[in-house]
Structures are given as C-alpha cells and as structure tokens.
Amino acid sequence: MPAQPSPGHSDSHQTAARAEFRWALFVVGVIGLLLCIIAFTSLHWVLMPTQRVETVNPATLHLVGEFTEENLGSAVEPDGSVTVRIVGQQYTFMPPCILVPDKTPVRFRVTSADVIHGFIIADTNVNVMLEPGYISNFQATFRKPAMHVMPCHEFCGVGHAGMWARVKVIDKADFFRQAQNRRRLSCVQ
Ligand SMILES: [Cu+2]
Numbered sequence: 001m002p003a004q005p006s007p008g009h010s011d012s013h014q015t016a017a018r019a020e021f022r023w024a025l026f027v028v029g030v031i032g033l034l035l036c037i038i039a040f041t042s043l044h045w046v047l048m049p050t051q052r053v054e055t056v057n058p059a060t061l062h063l064v065g066e067f068t069e070e071n072l073g074s075a076v077e078p079d080g081s082v083t084v085r086i087v088g089q090q091y092t093f094m095p096p097c098i099l100v101p102d103k104t105p106v107r108f109r110v111t112s113a114d115v116i117h118g119f120i121i122a123d124t125n126v127n128v129m130l131e132p133g134y135i136s137n138f139q140a141t142f143r144k145p146a147m148h149v150m151p152c153h154e155f156c157g158v159g160h161a162g163m164w165a166r167v168k169v170i171d172k173a174d175f176f177r178q179a180q181n182r183r184r185l186s187c188v189q
Pocket of ligand 1: 118152153154156160
C-alpha cells in the first residue's frame with residue numbers, strides 16, 4: 001500500500017511555495033535597485049563637467065616646459081603663493097630635498113619621467129600617484145617646521161626601496177627671505 005501523504009503535507013508545500021516567491025521578489029528587488037543605481041550614476045557622470053586633466057610629454061620633460069631642471073624646486077609666484085615642481089624617475093625625486101614654508105598653502109605640481117611612482121609625505125595627508133604623461137596637481141599646508149620623509153610607495157622597479165626624498169618645512173619668514181635671493185629653492189646641499 002503506497003504511503004499516504006500526512007495531513008499537513010499540502011500546507012507545508014504551500015508555505016514553501018510562498019517563501020520561495022517572497023525570496024524571488026526580494027532578489028528581483030535587489031537587481032532592480034542595482035540597475036537603478038547604475039542608471040543614476042551613469043547619468044550623473046555624463047551630466048558633470050569633465051575632470052581637469054593636465055598632460056605632459058614625459059619624453060621631453062627635461063627639454064621644454066615647466067619641468068626642466070632649472071624650474072624644479074619651490075618658487076614664490078607673483079601673487080605670493082608657493083609652487084613646488086618635482087619630477088619622479090627611477091629611482092629618485094628631483095629635487096631630492098624639498099623646501100617649503102609653514103602656515104602657507106603650497107601647490108605641488110609633480111609628474112613622472114618614466115613609470116608610475118607613488119608620492120607620499122609622511123605625517124601628512126599628502127598621498128598621490130605620479131603617472132607618466134600626467135601632472136599631479138594638489139595643495140597642502142604644513143602646520144609647523146619639521147622634516148618629513150617622502151618615500152616612493154608604488155613599486156617602480158629593482159631600485160624602488162631606495163627611492164625617497166625629504167620635505168623640509170621651515171619658518172614662513174625664513175622661507176620668503178631666502179626666496180628673495182633665489183628663483184628656485186630646495187634643501188639639496
Ligand atoms: Cu618606487
């Protein structure tokens with residue numbers, strides 16, 4: 001004699017079917033939400049102005065433009081702001097010792113002559129990548145006189161571990177006094 005279904009069998013079948021349906025609805029809802037997020041972010045992206053990207057030819061950095069050797073280091077601009085230009089290359093930063101004033105906004109303009117390098121100033125929130133062909137442009141203000149190390153933190157080849165520089169923050173008045181006599185400043189001895 002075949003086994004009879006227990007009295008509660010059709011009930012539990014319906015319960016399972018309802019649970020399956022609820023989970024299916026939930027999954028469809030999650031997929032729908034993800035599609036909405038994709039649509040919204042795509043439209044948002046298209047409607048925003050393009051990012052400001054500055055390019056430079058890494059093959060002629062040392063010959064023409066703002067990254068020639070005599071332009072590297074810290075400079076006081078006509079409006080009194082400070083700009084530092086640096087080139088990263090296997091396996092050094094030029095200049096290897098960067099002189100900046102404290103309590104002054106400092107604009108960094110940095111690029112790479114060869115491969116991707118990392119640019120980080122220890123004990124600050126300065127942390128960017130240097131990509132050949134592009135100019136990394138950012139601003140930082142240093143609170144007080146200090147010496148910071150600036151190691152390359154993006155693996156760039158066999159000499160990577162030895163690729164680092166220093167950032168020397170000095171008193172604002174002292175910096176601007178030195179800048180009166182020299183067009184470009186650095187703390188390279
Ligand atoms: Cu490196």
